[in-house]
Amino acid sequence: xxxxxxxxxxxxxxxxxxxxxxxxxxxxxxxxxxxxxxxxxxxxxxxxxxxxxxxxxxxxxxxxxxxxxxxxxxxxxxxxxxxxxxxxxxxxxxxxxxxxxxxxxxxxxxxxx
Amino acid sequence: xxxxxxxxxxxxxxxxxxxxxxxxxxxxxxxxxxxxxxxxxxxxxxxxxxxxxxxxxxxxxxxxxxxxxxxxxxxxxxxxxxxxxxxxxxxxxxxxxxxxxxxxxxxxxxxxxx
Numbered sequence: 001x002x003x004x005x006x007x008x009x010x011x012x013x014x015x016x017x018x019x020x021x022x023x024x025x026x027x028x029x030x031x032x033x034x035x036x037x038x039x040x041x042x043x044x045x046x047x048x049x050x051x052x053x054x055x056x057x058x059x060x061x062x063x064x065x066x067x068x069x070x071x072x073x074x075x076x077x078x079x080x081x082x083x084x085x086x087x088x089x090x091x092x093x094x095x096x097x098x099x100x101x102x103x104x105x106x107x108x109x110x111x112x113x
Numbered sequence: 114x115x116x117x118x119x120x121x122x123x124x125x126x127x128x129x130x131x132x133x134x135x136x137x138x139x140x141x142x143x144x145x146x147x148x149x150x151x152x153x154x155x156x157x158x159x160x161x162x163x164x165x166x167x168x169x170x171x172x173x174x175x176x177x178x179x180x181x182x183x184x185x186x187x188x189x190x191x192x193x194x195x196x197x198x199x200x201x202x203x204x205x206x207x208x209x210x211x212x213x214x215x216x217x218x219x220x221x222x223x224x225x226x227x
Binding site (some may be wrong): 033 | 145147149151155156157158159162164203207208213214217220222
């Protein structure tokens with residue numbers, strides 16, 4: 001059983017399109033995150049949610065809109081895709097508490113052409 | 114603001130060599146420290162973590178790390194690397210008891226030659 005699952009694994013799309021990435025965790029965690037990993041492997045947090053509430057938005061353009069229908073799901077919708085959005089997007093989850101390990105999904109490699 | 118520095122961007126070793134990867138963080142308060150590994154084409158997995166107690170922590174696959182508070186460091190070590198340790202290694206930190214933000218270093222790419 002996959003603990004944190006993301007779909008799709010690969011996404012190739014044209015500039016200007018709108019796309020969504022889905023994330024689900026079956027670990028019973030309260031907190032979920034989206035991270036962006038660029039071509040140089042640098043990982044940067046985008047959003048974190050706790051019990052469906054937005055806790056952190058790291059100055060991400062408002063073309064990116066996360067949605068958490070329940071605490072097991074955190075989806076990421078991206079409007080008007082740009083070339084610079086090409087990256088690997090990782091979903092993660094953890095229990096509340098700074099010493100809790102974050103579990104990561106397999107990643108979604110987004111390529112905007 | 115918190116930040117994490119990993120000084121070695123690329124490391125190449127032969128099998129059986131010893132490994133030490135540097136990690137320094139900037140934050141004056143209580144921190145929780147992590148090392149994650151990302152094998153080629155895979156997601157991040159936890160190697161080890163420190164949040165209190167013995168500053169020398171042991172993780173999976175023979176890895177260990179030492180927290181030195183006075184140096185704001187959390188270096189990763191392994192006495193003898195294997196070809197299968199080839200991966201990207203990330204140091205990460207979050208602050209306090211209820212932080213929702215795990216800050217990552219820029220990563221170190223380790224290549225182990227057989």
